[in-house]
Amino acid sequence: MQDWERLLQDDYLEIAGRKFRSRLIIGSGKFKDFQQTKEVLEASGAEIITVAVRRVNITDPTKENLLDYIDPNKYLILPNTAGCYTAEEAIKTAMMAREATGINWVKLEVIGDPKTLLPDMEETYKAAKFLVKEGFVVLPYIFDDPVYAKKFEDIGCAAVMPLAAPIGSGLGLQNPYNIIFIREAVSVPVIVDAGIGSAADIPPIMELGVDAILTNTALAEAKDPIKMAVAMKYATIAGRLSYLAGRMPKRMYAVPSSPTKGVPFKG
């Protein structure tokens, strides 16, 4: 057992009663092939991987399937409702996702604008409310809005997933204060989703006390996705440990680290 494993022995990410060791969640989109997806997943140490629900191409029903590479008994396959623009579409997609995955978890995404892919919070809220009543474990992708985050918790969402920046933008965390406010506003897990650009973006977000990070494009578009996956694994651990360790206060002026008394050749 490594030192960090010992220090994080009792530290779990817990969503809807299910415990996870890793606080890094990865998306499975845009990789070179399924083999690379699998290797990245293993290298990242993630235990949750998101997937999308799409029509089978009936003119060429390819035999190869993502599920041939990722064991659903070993990983939580978290389906999303990406591409949905209304609550109704998202609900129907979630129903299909439940049948396809055999589990009732859904990363709820209802997009409001194709250019920014920012969530339509009203539609997301409507869909979340319905799906929670249907018995789904709902993890909504939301704007970094602390007021709405609380509303999603109140209707029974199992976590909230505020964005760091737009999906696929790689801009990193744009509004740390809103994430802090969200962390304070809700007691369900806060998973910062979307906008991560590289491993370096992760520790400052984890240090705010959020529960997990979700990233996809930063892995898929890295020159070497496997190396990035390893970097992100340790970045998440570093950020979590740093949060638990507690950072020093920020000061405007310097404070010496060495004794000010007894400096040789003085006086």
Place this chain on the structure above:
Amino acid sequence: MPKIIVNGEEREIPKEMSVMELLKELGIQFREVGLAVAINEEVVPKSEYERRTVKEGDRVEIVHLVGGG
């Protein structure tokens, strides 16, 4: 021959058939995890694939899980 719509495309099938037979007809491999079918926007549970019939005019959606964030 019954005409149906599969994933938005019109198709003719030789006869009315079960969901399981339709999958075979289309060359889609059945899988317990990773596949879902809806007829006229209603999800068909896998336990009903042998019994549930696809009829003239039905709109069938067949989905699988793909990479996504």
